[in-house]
Amino acid sequence: xxxxxxxxxxxxxxxxxxxxxxxxxxxxxxxxxxxxxxxxxxxxxxxxxxxxxxxxxxxxxxxxxxxxxxxxxxxxxxxxxxxxxxxxxxxxxxxxxxxxxxxxxxxxxxxxxx
Amino acid sequence: xxxxxxxxxxxxxxxxxxxxxxxxxxxxxxxxxxxxxxxxxxxxxxxxxxxxxxxxxxxxxxxxxxxxxxxxxxxxxxxxxxxxxxxxxxxxxxxxxxxxxxxxxxxxxxxx
Numbered sequence: 001x002x003x004x005x006x007x008x009x010x011x012x013x014x015x016x017x018x019x020x021x022x023x024x025x026x027x028x029x030x031x032x033x034x035x036x037x038x039x040x041x042x043x044x045x046x047x048x049x050x051x052x053x054x055x056x057x058x059x060x061x062x063x064x065x066x067x068x069x070x071x072x073x074x075x076x077x078x079x080x081x082x083x084x085x086x087x088x089x090x091x092x093x094x095x096x097x098x099x100x101x102x103x104x105x106x107x108x109x110x111x112x113x114x
Numbered sequence: 115x116x117x118x119x120x121x122x123x124x125x126x127x128x129x130x131x132x133x134x135x136x137x138x139x140x141x142x143x144x145x146x147x148x149x150x151x152x153x154x155x156x157x158x159x160x161x162x163x164x165x166x167x168x169x170x171x172x173x174x175x176x177x178x179x180x181x182x183x184x185x186x187x188x189x190x191x192x193x194x195x196x197x198x199x200x201x202x203x204x205x206x207x208x209x210x211x212x213x214x215x216x217x218x219x220x221x222x223x224x225x226x
Contacts, residue, residue: 042202042217042219058213092156099144100144101206104159108155
């Protein structure tokens with residue numbers, strides 16, 4: 001998984017509670033991404049980052065916020081979890097220096113909101 | 115909205131047969147990429163084809179790109195049971211600023 005770890009790997013939480021997912025990379029690449037994967041929708045971009053404190057919204061950013069205070073960590077926060085945010089969340093990185101932006105993915109976090 | 119749309123949604127073949135999967139997209143691209151996802155795992159990059167290329171090979175994989183039709187195909191030759199997975203195309207659209215857009219995926223089952 002290209003030195004990318006995600007934590008936790010599984011989480012069950014209740015509606016209305018805040019949740020933070022962590023993505024950690026060991027190689028200090030500049031670009032990091034958060035996706036959600038749902039049946040029938042494929043992979044959809046939530047937020048991405050192009051450097052420390054530099055982030056931008058993706059296709060499905062409502063209800064999510066991100067932070068990147070260190071190059072190696074990219075945090076995804078659900079401020080007040082809803083059942084519609086039950087999903088599998090993937091973090092990815094692009095290797096610096098590649099203009100093609102091919103991505104390498106973490107193992108995923110399965111989140112269930114009850 | 116989805117940039118890449120794969121076709122078919124599901125494909126079942128016998129081991130040893132070839133598997134062909136198609137992807138169509140809507141806007142101009144810098145490159146198109148194919149990824150594989152085994153059940154319960156993250157996506158793995160397979161192959162990339164740039165907009166000025168028409169065909170590319172990597173082992174048993176062959177990718178073609180037709181920018182006039184805005185379509186790509188992925189051919190897996192002599193398939194194996196281990197090729198059973200979901201396959202996604204992803205486009206690096208012109209002006210997308212480091213973002214890829216993924217399709218919904220194709221589920222390939224290879225029967226032993």
